[in-house]
Every structure is written in structure tokens, then in C-alpha cells.
Amino acid sequence: MAAQKGKDLLVKIADGAGFVTVAGLRSRQLRFNAETVDVTHAESAGRWRELLGGTGVKRAAVSGSGIFRDEASxxxxxxxxxxxAVRDFQVVVPDFGTVEGAFQITALEFAGNHNGEVTYDLALESAGPLAFTAA
Incomplete structure (x- = not known):
């Protein structure tokens, strides 16, 4: 796979008629995490940690920051x-695919310097199962 443009990684929110791109984002990040379930015991070989597969909580987090560009979004x-509210979002990763599912906005922060533009930061946490569609 060739290098991709960061601006092509898109975060989209359901608006009732489809999905609209969250405008003005300058940076975006998608993270997947999974908890582990430790089943190590006194007889574990060499006292190495043992994990129980297929268990634990999976989650995804999305974060981004940018400037205001679109009044509607x-x-x-x-x-x-x-x-x-919990709303459907899509994260489009170029040449990889689209992750879609329910997310909640867990942080929305605003900042500004006297000689610059107002910026915002946002954080989303998954709120249910996610679907992946390959590109």
C-alpha cells in the first residue's frame, strides 16, 4: 500500500439523511483497544502470564482537532x-476501509489565542458493536 494523505482520513456523523463529514478537522486518530483477562496461576509454565482468548471488552476511540469550517456540522x-446522545459515526481510512457504528462524544473542547483562530478538540468513544467494510 502506498502512503496516504492524512486529510483523507475522515470522521463522519449521521445527520438523519446520511453521513456528513465533521468539517475543519486538521488531525484525526482512530484507536482500537481490547482488555485482557489474566488467567495466570501458580502452575503457569515458567510463571509466564496466561491470557484467556475471546474475552475482555473491546472498544474504539476517535479523537481530532481542528477549526470551525461548516456551521451545520x-x-x-x-x-x-x-x-x-449516542449517534452513528463513520471513520473512513483511505485504502483500508470504513469503520461504522455508535459513538458518544465524550469531550468537546474549545481554545483560542488572541492572535489566532478558535480551535476545537473532540473525543468519541464507541457505544456498541462496530462494522468494518474493506476499501
Missing amino acids: DALMRQVFFDG
Whole structure:
């Protein structure tokens, strides 16, 4: 696979008619995590840790930061956060695929310097099973 442009990694939110790109993001990150279940015991070979496969909680987290670019998607993100709603999102990873499922906005932060633009940071946590569609 050839190198991909970071700007092509997109975060999209369901708006009732489909998915719209969360506008103005300058950086984006998608992380997958899985908890482990430790089943190590006194007779574990060489006292090496043993893990129980197929167990533990899986989760995905999305984070990003950017500038305000689109009034409609900005308003939608703010409303979803203040409602504490769980909404469908898509994360499009170029030449890899699309991850889609329910997420909750867990952080929405605003910042600005007196001689610069207002920026925002957001964090999403998965809130159910995710689907992956290969590119």
C-alpha cells in the first residue's frame, strides 16, 4: 500500500439523511483497544502470564482537532454532545476501509489565542458493536 494523505482520513456523523463529514478537522486518530483477562496461576509454565482468548471488552476511540469550517456540522456536533446522545459515526481510512457504528462524544473542547483562530478538540468513544467494510 502506498502512503496516504492524512486529510483523507475522515470522521463522519449521521445527520438523519446520511453521513456528513465533521468539517475543519486538521488531525484525526482512530484507536482500537481490547482488555485482557489474566488467567495466570501458580502452575503457569515458567510463571509466564496466561491470557484467556475471546474475552475482555473491546472498544474504539476517535479523537481530532481542528477549526470551525461548516456551521451545520459544528451545530450538529454541539447538539449531540449537549444531549449526551449516542449517534452513528463513520471513520473512513483511505485504502483500508470504513469503520461504522455508535459513538458518544465524550469531550468537546474549545481554545483560542488572541492572535489566532478558535480551535476545537473532540473525543468519541464507541457505544456498541462496530462494522468494518474493506476499501
